[in-house]
Amino acid sequence: AQTVTQSQPEMSVQEAETVTLSCTYDTSENNYYLFWYKQPPSRQMILVIRQEAYKQQNATENRFSVNFQKAAKSFSLKISDSQLGDTAMYFCAFMKQNYAGGTSYGKLTFGQGTILTVHP
Amino acid sequence: AAGVIQSPRHLIKEKRETATLKCYPIPRHDTVYWYQQGPGQDPQFLISFYEKMQSDKGSIPDRFSAQQFSDYHSELNMSSLELGDSALYFCASSRGGGGNIQYFGAGTRLSVL
Numbered sequence: 001a002q003t004v005t006q007s008q009p010e011m012s013v014q015e016a017e018t019v020t021l022s023c024t025y026d027t028s029e030n031n032y033y034l035f036w037y038k039q040p041p042s043r044q045m046i047l048v049i050r051q052e053a054y055k056q057q058n059a060t061e062n063r064f065s066v067n068f069q070k071a072a073k074s075f076s077l078k079i080s081d082s083q084l085g086d087t088a089m090y091f092c093a094f095m096k097q098n099y100a101g102g103t104s105y106g107k108l109t110f111g112q113g114t115i116l117t118v119h120p
Numbered sequence: 121a122a123g124v125i126q127s128p129r130h131l132i133k134e135k136r137e138t139a140t141l142k143c144y145p146i147p148r149h150d151t152v153y154w155y156q157q158g159p160g161q162d163p164q165f166l167i168s169f170y171e172k173m174q175s176d177k178g179s180i181p182d183r184f185s186a187q188q189f190s191d192y193h194s195e196l197n198m199s200s201l202e203l204g205d206s207a208l209y210f211c212a213s214s215r216g217g218g219g220n221i222q223y224f225g226a227g228t229r230l231s232v233l
Contacts, residue, residue, distance in 0.1 A: 035221075042226075043227055044227070045212075045224035045227075046224075047221060047222075047223070050221060091163070095220060097220065106220060107168055107176050108153070108222060110162035111162060112162055
């Protein structure tokens with residue numbers, strides 16, 4: 001079974017600064033995906049960024065980037081130029097890739113979450 | 121763009137009652153997932169369906185059942201409700217070959233009194 005660990009229950013950052021959220025995972029699988037989801041006070045789950053394990057290049061989406069260290073099983077999220085709207089719970093998630101009928105799918109295993117507060 | 125639709129958004133039930141949660145995936149998405157998020161907890165996987173067949177099963181109580189219909193919508197049926205079933209229930213959908221990205225609905229908040 002896979003486990004995902006987020007060791008920072010809470011983080012805070014000043015607006016416009018940079019913050020890094022940590023995530024480690026444990027798996028014996030070789031084909032998998034890693035995700036960061038954001039859950040604002042509305043409780044909606046919003047995808048922030050995705051990383052395919054077979055890709056060495058770190059994923060980037062505008063102000064969000066990851067540092068994926070496969071050997072160390074580490075997947076941290078860096079938020080640059082933090083904005084007030086970034087205030088939310090952030091979940092790291094692991095997905096083992098399964099195949100059926102020529103397509104792939106898989107359940108998400110989430111970490112415990114990190115509450116990020118951006119201060120003006 | 122169309123999103124995952126869940127209904128109802130809020131549901132209040134008494135202990136031992138039944139509840140049915142509905143999920144309408146994004147058009148052309150063939151896989152549906154159900155997750156349960158208790159207060160202050162991370163979402164826990166319950167069950168998933170691919171092309172109307174159950175594809176995976178997680179920590180779903182025997183009191184719960186689910187299915188995916190021919191139009192790809194899914195229903196989660198919950199019977200003999202307990203206080204501990206109070207949670208936010210998410211449905212997510214994905215498309216085979218779509219990069220394995222799961223798009224979440226807004227969730228159904230179930231309160232069992």
